[in-house]
């Protein structure tokens with residue numbers, strides 16, 4: 001629960017001390033691995049640590065390891081299923097036509113892959129012929145996604161498309177049955193929306209996708225205000 005009286009007192013006190021500048025402590029990362037060893041200190045360090053991965057057969061076939069792109073402190077984490085041909089060539093998620101569509105949707109809610117958004121995939125390497133990820137591949141790769149989530153600490157995860165949604169939620173169900181519900185993944189709220197490629201294939205989906213993006217924005221704005229107060233009260 002947010003104690004608004006304490007928040008108010010805090011702001012009055014800091015105003016007396018520091019004027020109009022409000023100091024809030026930065027996020028400190030002290031991740032400990034299951035075996036007790038220290039975890040990576042940053043997303044960049046983690047990227048370097050895993051980019052030679054050969055845990056599953058996809059590693060031998062890839063051109064580039066597609067770790068992810070965006071703001072390492074983003075509130076919004078978008079997750080697709082796996083890199084396609086273009087992503088494998090460039091080493092960045094969503095760089096083809098679907099990626100351009102995604103960029104447009106983000107810009108409509110005043111965000112971008114550099115601004116409060118991080119984008120990655122469940123799998124970091126391209127499956128042959130763009131087939132769906134195999135359960136064994138997801139099993140090998142998912143710990144990387146979990147670590148990315150721990151490092152980024154997003155306030156909301158959005159799965160892009162049915163395959164990403166069903167893979168993350170472990171549900172074999174239609175997209176329509178996963179949308180409009182706030183699920184949870186690795187301790188973070190998760191919503192499922194259309195894959196941008198589906199919007200290119202069928203523009204009838206666009207109004208519903210737009211509703212999803214508006215919901216995302218409203219959720220993050222509300223959450224940000226509360227989070228800011230909660231975080232401020234702690235220090």
Ligand code: URA
Nearest residue numbers: 080081082083093094
């Ligand atoms: N589709 C995905 O799910 N991910 C990408 O990176 C590109 C297309």
